[in-house]
Structure formats: structure tokens, C-alpha cells
Amino acid sequence: MNNLTWHQTVLTQSLRSEQKSQKPCVIWFTGLSGSGKSTIANQVEQKLFQLGQHSYLLDGDNIRHGLNADLGFSAEDRVENIRRVGEVSKLFCDAGLIVLSAFISPYEADRAMVRNLMNSGEFIEVFIDTPIEECERRDPKNLYQKARAGEIKDFTGIDSPYEAPKKPEIILKTQHLTPNQAASKVIDYLMVNGNLMP
Known part of the structure; x- marks a missing residue:
């Protein structure tokens, strides 16, 4: 590392952001498997696209098909999974994009680590607050059933912990919201926060 020097580029995050008429940020969706993270994040991205924003x-699943295909689900691998995604999110944010990161990210320390990578105000934590009973009822991938049967080890909420955010910027209780309503609440936050410029 001693022989590495950071190469300063001419184009800056502020210039890229100005070009895109938006304030870049990382919207971090966290919650249990089956809580609705990916569904809501997809809805948010569609709304951003319709508004002419760049995102x-x-x-989580998609990243494990490529960048993090070498990682399992041990505590150590979960930490590395989020570290890598945090660094990628930071790069996309530096490019002036609105980044939507949908990951269980069960450990509070890991989410804090990603927040600390960003500039002040760039990290927007969205807690998809869905009780585990509801997640199990949905169980779109039959993962809870497999975990209960012992076919999957280190499954969050069953034999691996989930540490809920203490002070997220947004809380979405999906038992009382449709995915579209939940996504609209995120868009409303971005509007008020000044991320979406006229």
C-alpha cells in the first residue's frame, strides 16, 4: 500500500451531479429476507426513472451472482459482502448517481461502516420493518421453510441475528403499505431532502 497514490481526476462528484440535476446519495434498504426490500427498491427506481433521474x-441476490459469488453466509462473509457493496455504492455515488442498495445487512456495525464511507447526508437508511411472522408467511423463495428444516444454516432471523436500525432515516411498515405506497414515501423523502432538483 505504501507505493499507492490516489490519482486526482478533473471531473468531480459535484460536476457529475450538476450534469444530472440531482444530489447523489445511497438509499440503503435493510430488513429481513422477504420483508420487501427488492420489491420496494425496484418501485423506487422506476419512479426515479419516470422523473428523469439517474440511478x-x-x-443482494444479484451481487452474489458476480462480484460476491465467492462469499458464503458466515458472519465473516456477511461482513465482507457489505464492505464490498459499500465501496461500490460509494463509487456510484461519486459518479453522481442515486444508488439503491437492497441488502439484508443484518449487522448494525456493517451499516454504520458504509454510512461512514459517505459524505454527510449521502447515506439514507431505509428500514423495511416487517415482522418475521409476515416474512415467513410470504416466504417467496421458500427460504424460511428450508431454514426451519435445517437445510439452510446461518439464516437471518432463524439461527443468525438481525440487528434492527436504531435511527434510520425512513421506516416502512410493509404490513400497512403497498409497495407503491412505500416507494412513494422514499420519493417524498428525496424531494424534501433536496436530492431531486427541478
């Missing part, structure tokens, strides 16, 4: 969605 990119990083989804």
Missing part, C-alpha cells in the same frame, strides 16, 4: 439498483 442504479444493487440487489
Whole structure:
């Protein structure tokens, strides 16, 4: 590392943001498996697209097909999974994009680590607050059933912990909201926060 020097580029985040008429940020969707993270993040991205905004969605399952295909679900691998995604989110944010990152990210320390990578106000934590009973009832991928049967180890909420955010910027209780309503609440926050410029 001693022989590495940071190469300063001419174009800055502020110039890229101005070009796109938006304030870049990382919208971090966290919650249990089946809580609705990916569904809501997809709805938010569609709304941003319709508004002419520039965004990119990083989804937990999709990332594990490529960048993090070498990682499992041990505590150590979960930490590395979020570290890598945090760094990618930071790069996309530096490019002037609105980044939507949908990851269980069960550990509070890992989410804090990603927040600390960003400039002040760039990290927007969205807690998809869905009780585990509801997640199990939905169980779109039959993961809870497999975890209960012992076919999946280290499954969040069953034999691996989930540490709920203490002070997220947004809380979405999906038992009382449709995905479209939940996504609209995120868009409303971005409007008030000044991320979407006229």
C-alpha cells in the first residue's frame, strides 16, 4: 500500500451531479429476507426513472451472482459482502448517481461502516420493518421453510441475528403499505431532502 497514490481526476462528484440535476446519495434498504426490500427498491427506481433521474439498483441476490459469488453466509462473509457493496455504492455515488442498495445487512456495525464511507447526508437508511411472522408467511423463495428444516444454516432471523436500525432515516411498515405506497414515501423523502432538483 505504501507505493499507492490516489490519482486526482478533473471531473468531480459535484460536476457529475450538476450534469444530472440531482444530489447523489445511497438509499440503503435493510430488513429481513422477504420483508420487501427488492420489491420496494425496484418501485423506487422506476419512479426515479419516470422523473428523469439517474440511478442504479444493487440487489443482494444479484451481487452474489458476480462480484460476491465467492462469499458464503458466515458472519465473516456477511461482513465482507457489505464492505464490498459499500465501496461500490460509494463509487456510484461519486459518479453522481442515486444508488439503491437492497441488502439484508443484518449487522448494525456493517451499516454504520458504509454510512461512514459517505459524505454527510449521502447515506439514507431505509428500514423495511416487517415482522418475521409476515416474512415467513410470504416466504417467496421458500427460504424460511428450508431454514426451519435445517437445510439452510446461518439464516437471518432463524439461527443468525438481525440487528434492527436504531435511527434510520425512513421506516416502512410493509404490513400497512403497498409497495407503491412505500416507494412513494422514499420519493417524498428525496424531494424534501433536496436530492431531486427541478
